Amino acid sequence: MSIPPVSRRRFLATGTALLAASYVPDWAEAFQPGATDDARRAEAAEAALARAAALGASYADIRVNRYRRESIATRERQVQNVSRSTSYGLGLRVLVNGTWGFAATNVVDPAAARTAAEQAVAIARANATLTSRKVELANADKAVTTWANPIKRDPFEVPLETKTAFLMSLNEAALAVTGVTFVSSQILFVDEQKYFASSEGSRITQRLVRTYPQFTTTAADRAAGDFQTRAVVDRARLMGYEYVEEYPWLKDAEKAGHEVVEKLKAKPAVPGRYDIVVDPSQLFLAIHESVGHSTELDRALGWEANMAGTSFLKPGDAGKLRFGSNIVNLVGDRTQPGGLATTGFDDEGVKAERWHLVRDGMFVDWQTTRELAPLVGQQRSHGCLHADDWSSVPFPRMPNVSLEPAATDVTLDDLFRDIKRGLFVEGRGVSSIDQQRYNFQFGGAVIREITNGKLGAMVRDAAYQSRTPDFWASCDGLGGPATYRLWGTSADGKGEPGQTNAVSHGCPPARFRNVTVLNTGAA
Amino acid sequence: MLNREDALKICEVVLAHARAAGADDANVSVQSSVASHARFADNRVTTSGRSEDLGITATVWTGRRRGAATGNDASDGALKQLADDAVSIARVSPVQREYVPTLGPLQYGEGRAFVAATADPDLAARASALDAVLAACRTAKVTGAGFHNATASATAVATANGNRRYFRSSEGALSITARTPDGTGSGYFAGDHFDLAKLNAQHIVEQAVGKAVRSRSPKPIEPGVYPVILEPQAVADLIGSLTGSLDARTADEGRSAFAGKDGKTRVGEALFSERLNLYSDPMHPEMPAAPATTEGIPASRLSLIKAGVLENLEYSRFWAQEKKRDATPGPVNYIMEGTRPPTSLDDMIKGMERGLVISRFWYVRLIDPRTIMLTGLTRDGLWWVEKGRILHPVRNLRFNQSVLAMLAPWNVEAVGAAERRSPLMVPALKLSGFAFTSTSDAI
Numbered sequence: 001m002s003i004p005p006v007s008r009r010r011f012l013a014t015g016t017a018l019l020a021a022s023y024v025p026d027w028a029e030a031f032q033p034g035a036t037d038d039a040r041r042a043e044a045a046e047a048a049l050a051r052a053a054a055l056g057a058s059y060a061d062i063r064v065n066r067y068r069r070e071s072i073a074t075r076e077r078q079v080q081n082v083s084r085s086t087s088y089g090l091g092l093r094v095l096v097n098g099t100w101g102f103a104a105t106n107v108v109d110p111a112a113a114r115t116a117a118e119q120a121v122a123i124a125r126a127n128a129t130l131t132s133r134k135v136e137l138a139n140a141d142k143a144v145t146t147w148a149n150p151i152k153r154d155p156f157e158v159p160l161e162t163k164t165a166f167l168m169s170l171n172e173a174a175l176a177v178t179g180v181t182f183v184s185s186q187i188l189f190v191d192e193q194k195y196f197a198s199s200e201g202s203r204i205t206q207r208l209v210r211t212y213p214q215f216t217t218t219a220a221d222r223a224a225g226d227f228q229t230r231a232v233v234d235r236a237r238l239m240g241y242e243y244v245e246e247y248p249w250l251k252d253a254e255k256a257g258h259e260v261v262e263k264l265k266a267k268p269a270v271p272g273r274y275d276i277v278v279d280p281s282q283l284f285l286a287i288h289e290s291v292g293h294s295t296e297l298d299r300a301l302g303w304e305a306n307m308a309g310t311s312f313l314k315p316g317d318a319g320k321l322r323f324g325s326n327i328v329n330l331v332g333d334r335t336q337p338g339g340l341a342t343t344g345f346d347d348e349g350v351k352a353e354r355w356h357l358v359r360d361g362m363f364v365d366w367q368t369t370r371e372l373a374p375l376v377g378q379q380r381s382h383g384c385l386h387a388d389d390w391s392s393v394p395f396p397r398m399p400n401v402s403l404e405p406a407a408t409d410v411t412l413d414d415l416f417r418d419i420k421r422g423l424f425v426e427g428r429g430v431s432s433i434d435q436q437r438y439n440f441q442f443g444g445a446v447i448r449e450i451t452n453g454k455l456g457a458m459v460r461d462a463a464y465q466s467r468t469p470d471f472w473a474s475c476d477g478l479g480g481p482a483t484y485r486l487w488g489t490s491a492d493g494k495g496e497p498g499q500t501n502a503v504s505h506g507c508p509p510a511r512f513r514n515v516t517v518l519n520t521g522a523a
Numbered sequence: 524m525l526n527r528e529d530a531l532k533i534c535e536v537v538l539a540h541a542r543a544a545g546a547d548d549a550n551v552s553v554q555s556s557v558a559s560h561a562r563f564a565d566n567r568v569t570t571s572g573r574s575e576d577l578g579i580t581a582t583v584w585t586g587r588r589r590g591a592a593t594g595n596d597a598s599d600g601a602l603k604q605l606a607d608d609a610v611s612i613a614r615v616s617p618v619q620r621e622y623v624p625t626l627g628p629l630q631y632g633e634g635r636a637f638v639a640a641t642a643d644p645d646l647a648a649r650a651s652a653l654d655a656v657l658a659a660c661r662t663a664k665v666t667g668a669g670f671h672n673a674t675a676s677a678t679a680v681a682t683a684n685g686n687r688r689y690f691r692s693s694e695g696a697l698s699i700t701a702r703t704p705d706g707t708g709s710g711y712f713a714g715d716h717f718d719l720a721k722l723n724a725q726h727i728v729e730q731a732v733g734k735a736v737r738s739r740s741p742k743p744i745e746p747g748v749y750p751v752i753l754e755p756q757a758v759a760d761l762i763g764s765l766t767g768s769l770d771a772r773t774a775d776e777g778r779s780a781f782a783g784k785d786g787k788t789r790v791g792e793a794l795f796s797e798r799l800n801l802y803s804d805p806m807h808p809e810m811p812a813a814p815a816t817t818e819g820i821p822a823s824r825l826s827l828i829k830a831g832v833l834e835n836l837e838y839s840r841f842w843a844q845e846k847k848r849d850a851t852p853g854p855v856n857y858i859m860e861g862t863r864p865p866t867s868l869d870d871m872i873k874g875m876e877r878g879l880v881i882s883r884f885w886y887v888r889l890i891d892p893r894t895i896m897l898t899g900l901t902r903d904g905l906w907w908v909e910k911g912r913i914l915h916p917v918r919n920l921r922f923n924q925s926v927l928a929m930l931a932p933w934n935v936e937a938v939g940a941a942e943r944r945s946p947l948m949v950p951a952l953k954l955s956g957f958a959f960t961s962t963s964d965a966i
Binding site: 078081083084085086089091093100101102105106119120122123124126127130131133159161164218220222223225227304306307309391392393395430433434435436437439441443461463465467496497518520 | 558562570571573575580589590591593608612615617620647649653654670672698702711784786887893896900960963
């Protein structure tokens with residue numbers, strides 16, 4: 001069903017008239033660092049590395065990063081907030097006698113950089129008594145280069161009213177559906193300009209641009225004191241403004257409007273065991289939680305025990321443990337086009353790569369960094385070190401982790417075909433998983449019955465619950481290459497102090513047999 | 524960190540630039556912060572560092588059009604650029620229907636939540652404290668992981684209408700997870716205080732180690748509804764979903780657990796046990812908070828739940844104006860206390876016929892805002908109690924439980940003394956029923 005464009009007259013009537021003149025802020029140009037800025041950044045980095053070496057650091061690396069963000073938030077027919085932010089600073093990591101120290105400051109000049117080096121070295125020395133094992137780093141190639149993700153249109157050069165009008169049209173498309181009472185939408189653009197320098201000679205300049213559109217529709221029945229929501233929040237990409245222009249967002253908004261109205265009237269799910277087909281819009285999250293986090297080597301080694309937890313996988317399990325059925329192939333991939341965790345080089349200068357975590361159902365490899373790789377006998381890092389800010393200590397973070405599709409053209413209907421009693425799960429619902437990534441419970445935004453191979457009515461308050469190895473062992477059907485989609489989460493939390501990471505997961509729809517389904521609505 | 528004079532001077536400079544650029548109204552905030560941490564795992568320090576930053580935000584209105592810009596560069600050119608950017612954004616933004624003029628001059632209490640030494644912890648003293656923590660873990664033959672953190676910030680605000688304020692806060696925190704080498708036992712304990720010197724590292728490590736040792740080799744039990752004792756950490760892990768639901772606007776709009784039928788809210792209803800109070804108080808001796816809300820309303824004691832009755836919801840300045848009432852002077856923190864003399868954890872256990880003692884919860888998520896239905900798992904210490912005694916550790920369980928039902932008049936049997944779990948003060952609770960839906964293999 002097509003969506004009529006929102007007319008100029010309707011915009012005026014709804015009080016969202018915007019200035020007609022195209023506007024590119026001075027800010028957009030002022031932000032672009034010039035040659036002087038680049039020189040000052042390099043000068044500060046060299047000063048820090050030299051000072052760290054003079055004070056006895058055996059290794060040091062520095063990130064001098066500039067972040068630019070623009071966010072627009074709307075609800076119904078009004079813009080609620082437009083804000084822009086910039087942040088610039090440096091963070092230096094040193095290794096002294098096998099112990100790490102780190103210091104960061106928002107002042108980027110040689111004097112402040114030298115002070116940071118002194119602070120980082122002092123921290124490493126003070127903690128010398130707390131070290132039972134000296135840190136050793138896997139070898140990495142020296143790189144002196146630049147990298148940027150390809151973008152067709154820089155979102156920071158798009159007039160503000162164009163972006164605002166996009167969100168307003170999105171809201172109108174949802175509000176045009178009878179029964180939709182609220183809609184909120186937001187868009188965030190992030191521009192990371194990163195400079196990395198190490199005592200081993202690497203000098204890497206990178207630019208990453210991400211676009212995060214999201215919206216939520218709500219249908220409320222005030223008389224009954226009841227309401228339902230349908231959120232579309234996991235579509236962020238490492239892309240420019242072309243993502244807004246090329247994807248059919250208005251169709252999605254209208255669909256979400258119809259879905260939330262239907263959800264308010266949907267019958268409660270009947271708990272029990274079902275064959276389920278999980279759409280990429282939800283399966284990405286199941287992959288993230290049960291595969292992405294369990295294959296982090298730092299978790300398996302207990303480094304996250306106090307916060308995110310450990311893993312049901314043990315350091316010696318690679319190559320020996322069955323993770324799922326033999327059709328399950330999962331890859332770590334920091335090169336996947338559009339992936340939120342895609343990069344040219346990680347935050348210790350290791351080139352991005354793609355590798356198997358699970359092959360033919362067997363768990364075969366870990367996510368690693370230069371510090372982690374030697375601990376499982378590997379010579380090279382898979383490039384998973386990341387800091388979410390110049391002020392954050394870089395530490396192991398998840399690459400894009402993706403499920404490979406079937407080799408043949410399996411369709412969604414093919415996956416439904418032999419299911420007698422099943423459910424089709426789409427979109428993010430509530431997710432929760434234990435600290436070793438065994439037991440999980442995932443809801444969906446939209447869940448429909450499958451009866452004798454046919455998709456049926458929507459049900460509400462359903463969530464599926466399983467145990468990671470059982471769940472992946474029960475996978476007996478994957479969609480083909482044409483059904484493969486990339487979804488992502490923009491705020492994955494880990495570490496202390498807490499950091500957030502944006503990461504994508506590609507997958508086809510997949511079928512899982514005999515899975516426990518709960519009704520979560522019963523108080 | 525910036526002192527009052529320097530921080531407000533930056534505010535004034537940005538305000539002047541904003542006015543010169545054509546702003547009719549403006550709010551400028553300057554936050555300077557410093558943070559120091561040491562993280563350890565596998566009985567050794569893994570990362571340790573410090574960071575300093577500045578956050579300068581100009582929010583301006585031209586007419587009723589709003590623009591906001593944030594930066595971390597306090598140089599003269601950058602401050603002018605920041606103000607100009609905010610005004611430029613405002614000029615091309617639509618009219619903000621929810622505009623409320625910025626605050627004028629107001630009197631604020633003195634903040635009590637700042638200790639200078641916490642902002643700049645002594646590295647040798649921290650190493651010595653952590654050395655003792657790791658030694659305690661080694662002696663008990665458990666593996667220790669944890670996080671020592673000290674943070675401080677100073678926030679200055681100036682508005683075009685004459686409001687000026689400056690507050691500082693600090694916080695020191697230590698959390699420890701101890702795990703037994705066989706991987707069958709795990710214990711967690713944490714403490715925090717606005718004065719780092721008041722953190723009792725020895726007590727924290729003893730609790731964590733004790734829980735790890737006592738939780739070894741847990742036995743599975745069938746999921747179901749059981750009586751439970753929630754330790755303060757477990758209460759803290761659940762109560763954020765309740766405090767997050769206390770907003771008046773979402774209730775008025777029919778979108779929260781406190782929305783009644785026919786467009787009313789549930790204020791005045793005895794939704795909770797008469798054994799419980801919940802309030803906010805910036806001057807609380809253990810858990811002091813900023814003397815102003817984030818919108819700048821001078822903070823004072825605000826009762827939210829009184830003897831089980833939902834007494835107040837939070838009104839923002841805009842929503843208060845819409846509803847022709849005052850914005851609420853909080854919440855700036857949340858203190859949950861019993862209405863009767865507290866029951867100790869030991870007495871709660873002695874009085875339990877059969878049920879579970881729960882140390883903490885993990886990965887708690889809101890499933891249904893209508894009932895504040897949560898799911899999550901127990902973690903780092905779960906025990907079976909029979910006839911007033913702890914019998915054995917229990918394998919972790921997943922729960923699906925409504926907070927409204929959990930704190931309902933019929934479900935709360937006893938309330939402990941409130942303990943600090945920043946930004947909350949929460950007691951242990953003894954509850955008649957708590958619903959578990961599956962078991963977990965995780966330790």
